[in-house]
Amino acid sequence: MLSPRASRMIEDWLAHAQRAPEQARREWTETGVALLPLGTRFVAVRLAADLVHAAVDTTHPQELAARLIRLLNGPVIFDGRAMGGTYYALMRPRIGSPWTHQDVAPRLGVGTYLGVPRLDRRKPPGTYWTVLPRFEGDLCAPRAVESLIVHAVSASQETEL
Template sequence: MPAASDAAAEWLARADPDRSHANRWLQSVGLVLLPLGIRWCAVKTREHEGLAAAAEITGPVIHDPSGRVVYFLVPVSAGRAWDCPHSEMLGLACWLGTPAPDRLEPPGVYWVSPPDGSGLLVDPQALRTALTRRSEAVS
């Protein structure tokens, strides 16, 4: 992995209670199951709305083509009052299959916008605005 991917992989691994476990999975399989609600939460959306919203925001975004869903990594604080239509906040007691930072295309789960290793997450207000706009356009 290039240096930026190394920093992002290390940032992802810090979400696992056992960093070495996460690093092994990221390096060998290219995917690791990470707990949510500790370092970040994830907003799950339908594929079409999620990909459209991802084009308008910055921060880490995962696409799962087989599940036809998109996940936005957001701060834990966003989970307290999430009320955006056609989306679901995933937090404590949830886990997310997270691809290696250099996995940027299918097959399988991949990053639409990978983490940069700095800790930058998706701004929940910007995401809410983008998803609401998509929801209103569909209605």
Template sequence: MTAWLLICAAHSVERARGEWDDTGIALLRCGALFSAVRISAGLVHAAAASEDREQIAGFLGRALHGGPVFVHRDGSRYYALVPPGATDLHAWHGRRHANDVEFLGLGSYLGVPRPRSDDEDDEARGAHWVVPMDEPGALCQADAVAQLVERGRFRLAGEDTGRGD
């Protein structure tokens, strides 16, 4: 898995390995082997109907069929890794929640935690995997990510009107 991700090293394989060793996060290029969808924590929490870390991890694992997801240390953003050919789906945009979702494809760079970094040391240093990558190329289905986003937006809209669901 590590070797597969290192193909996307922003600068060099050696530098990326050093970044993982020093900070737990390596800068990788999006668009070659994977792209990513950055999703706000508020949207993920709304979709999961929970702010509990274990419940969110279970929800994301089910909703994204085991596809890899990591979260930033401060918990503000989740990143779902999707195939590089995933299109910038309409569902990933919206006027009311324009800052809640961003597609990161060709030309984007992303700080990615070392594979299997779900321990407390890596979590304290940076991002950590909520749903670890099982094998090279095993990514989230773009449509499943879009459905998660729509579910979160639906629930947030219900909160805005006081109706919920």
């Protein structure tokens, strides 16, 4: 669990993804989710629930979160509004590095906004944190996200055989 001080620091860091961080704070207060621009502070990789479930070999929420913590070592958001649900791994921007998984797990950056839940949103309904950031600037390493995708695609192909 995060201390109140750590929560404030993480929330402040996230809010400053916007030019007007007070807007993010207002959205968290009013709706529980703030629309934050991607590309500068962090990017997000959109992962279909089926892909994540294949990678971690479970759909049980607590086991899934524990495995994602181990595999990605960074924050993950779940949005259950779409059929089947979607996970978003928050990742450091990679300037000038191609993303070779765009067809399976798109990397969302500049020009895209992501619904980022308030830090206390840890379960359904709607958008919530599967894995909380542990400190300001805590993000998944690109190689860890790529490794999860490669493993998931391989696991999915094996089950189709």
